[in-house]
Amino acid sequence: MKKVSPFILLTALFLLTISCSNEKTESQTPEYELPESGIEIADAWARPGRINGVSAIYMNVLNGSADTDTLISLSSSVAGLVELHETYELDNDMMGMREAVNPVFPGKGVVSMQPGGLHIMLMQLNEVLNEGDQINLILDFALAGEITVTAPVQSQNEQTELESPP
Numbered sequence: 009m010k011k012v013s014p015f016i017l018l019t020a021l022f023l024l025t026i027s028c029s030n031e032k033t034e035s036q037t038p039e040y041e042l043p044e045s046g047i048e049i050a051d052a053w054a055r056p057g058r059i060n061g062v063s064a065i066y067m068n069v070l071n072g073s074a075d076t077d078t079l080i081s082l083s084s085s086v087a088g089l090v091e092l093h094e095t096y097e098l099d100n101d102m103m104g105m106r107e108a109v110n111p112v113f114p115g116k117g118v119v120s121m122q123p124g125g126l127h128i129m130l131m132q133l134n135e136v137l138n139e140g141d142q143i144n145l146i147l148d149f150a151l152a153g154e155i156t157v158t159a160p161v162q163s164q165n166e167q168t169e170l171e172s173p174p
């Protein structure tokens with residue numbers, strides 16, 4: 009039985025992030041008002057995806073508590089496997105992605121998940137994700153507890169337009 013080549017998988021994942029991979033996402037993060045306590049999620053959105061394919065969810069995680077929080081688990085009813093991924097540069101100017109190990113969410117801080125950076129990867133999709141759909145995601149934080157997010161499915165271009173300055 010043939011194994012799926014890691015290179016092919018990497019290429020597929022790369023295609024997901026290529027469009028914004030050269031932009032510095034940190035500087036694009038808008039200012040957010042932090043919640044008085046706990047964690048709130050702002051501006052979540054997801055990419056379209058196919059059955060058995062992959063998608064990614066982006067958002068800003070606002071930690072209003074004074075304490076650094078960590079993520080215990082992620083789940084969604086639309087995906088068999090959900091992981092927090094980070095994007096990194098490969099030797100040849102390409103971008104790869106890998107599971108982010110021990111990500112932290114600093115107290116009184118914002119962690120931005122954007123194309124070309126940190127993102128939540130949905131794998132083994134069990135339904136088609138079309139533009140206009142709403143999908144759910146449950147983030148379980150060590151301190152803030154379970155937070156359920158509803159993310160609209162939208163295309164990359166639409167989001168880019170939304171984020172561009174007028």
Ligand SMILES: [Cu+2]
Nearest residue numbers: 021093105129
């Ligand atoms: Cu990924």
